[in-house]
């Protein structure tokens with residue numbers, strides 16, 4: 001049960017129960033939908049991008065604790081970043097949840113270390129990265145629905 | 150069935166333990182815990198008899214079927230063909246040649262759609278299904294709809310997961326050419342009144358295809374009493390190998406159906422000008438089949454036939470009643486699918502945790518359940534949930550499995566509640 005406690009840390013449960021930047025209340029000029037057919041999770045991610053900066057991000061939809069908390073943390077961390085930085089952060093985050101990258105994240109991304117526990121659950125990596133893939137699609141302006149399975 | 154037993158009542162005398170011992174996988178561990186397997190509706194585990202039949206085929210009795218004059222091929226062909234008789238007996242069909250081997254229920258439905266459907270349906274014709282079908286009994290008809298302009302009609306179920314018969318009857322008309330329904334819902338456990346459905350459909354002039362993927366493992370099947378025109382099921386849900394299955398069709402229907410796949414084994418003669426097709430069932434079995442798998446499916450049918458049928462049914466009813474009673478005592482838990490006539494499936498949600506998270510925590514306790522939409526997204530939509538947790542039972546399941554589930558759900562509450 002100890003590794004489960006690590007997976008379901010208080011921070012994750014907190015973001016699950018009260019996701020930040022939830023709902024489409026602010027202006028946006030980019031959006032994409034993402035879904036995970038395996039568990040029925042569906043998110044829409046909205047972004048306001050100006051001068052290469054991600055000025056605002058929000059999301060809506062429903063998902064499990066892991067995908068919701070990850071989406072919520074993502075919106076907090078990527079708001080105010082350059083598009084380029086956002087993409088780079090996704091790559092670093094992905095490295096951590098897949099276990100490809102063994103080091104803990106630092107310089108502003110340390111909050112994401114709470115999600116490192118999913119590397120023990122390969123089926124759940126898709127949950128952790130769903131919102132990120134979706135944001136990436138929104139930033140790249142691809143209209144296609146993102147599917148992780 | 151579900152409302153009489155309480156968790157404290159004692160189980161009937163059916164000896165599930167002896168059955169359980171025949172399944173090697175049930176003695177293994179998962180995450181260091183004894184495996185609690187509650188996902189039989191997705192695929193059942195295999196008894197030693199089936200494992201041996203497959204292994205012995207490969208070890209001692211394997212060659213391509215229907216092709217060699219040599220003794221080994223003849224022996225293999227005989228073992229393979231003998232399974233038609235076993236399947237006929239299992240569902241009480243009249244003739245062996247009404248049994249078409251397939252790779253599973255999915256292929257059986259697609260066969261009917263592509264062969265019978267293309268030959269007999271046209272624009273404006275209607276196929277009637279229900280709201281609780283598995284995707285495999287939705288998508289093949291949508292493909293035909295998009296290609297041929299047929300109309301797909303869907304009969305609704307109520308909030309218990311019971312098919313609304315008046316609505317079903319209203320949807321029947323002279324335009325209805327086929328009614329294609331599941332016998333048991335894999336997502337809800339509802340047992341449908343397929344005999345009554347068939348009578349109503351026939352009265353309207355429609356044929357009936359019954360998806361028996363979930364029916365065969367839990368009910369005694371008599372296709373002649375049901376009077377359905379087609380019946381399909383999968384070997385792997387009946388304790389047999391995956392990639393095996395049966396489509397039953399009434400002989401006179403099969404005789405007039407065109408082939409749907411071309412290849413070897415389904416012809417009587419081929420020239421570049423013209424091909425003569427073999428009679429059913431071979432006409433529908435192009436290519437080298439899953440030889441060892443079909444022989445293994447035959448072993449599974451023998452194994453099932455050797456069980457005390459009354460005891461098995463009572464055992465599964467007891468598990469369902471016990472499971473429903475135990476689970477409904479858990480705060481925040483809602484059972485999805487509460488039809489009075491139900492079989493071997495309990496779907497549920499918790500109001501504080503997502504099924505996927507529940508599944509991970511249960512898995513960590515060695516409890517294997519299915520979480521997700523169960524290939525029945527319209528059912529999820531009806532109940533306005535994205536997914537459910539589904540515990541499903543087989544002959545080897547026991548009250549201990551349910552107790553393990555209930556204990557593991559307590560850990561879900563500690564972690565996520």
Ligand SMILES: Cc1ncc(COP(=O)(O)O)c(C=O)c1O
Pocket residue numbers: 190191252253254255256283285286331333334335360362363383385524
């Ligand atoms: C009701 C029902 N129909 C059809 C199928 C498809 O069976 P298969 O995947 O073995 O072809 C399933 C299996 O999940 C099922 O439960």
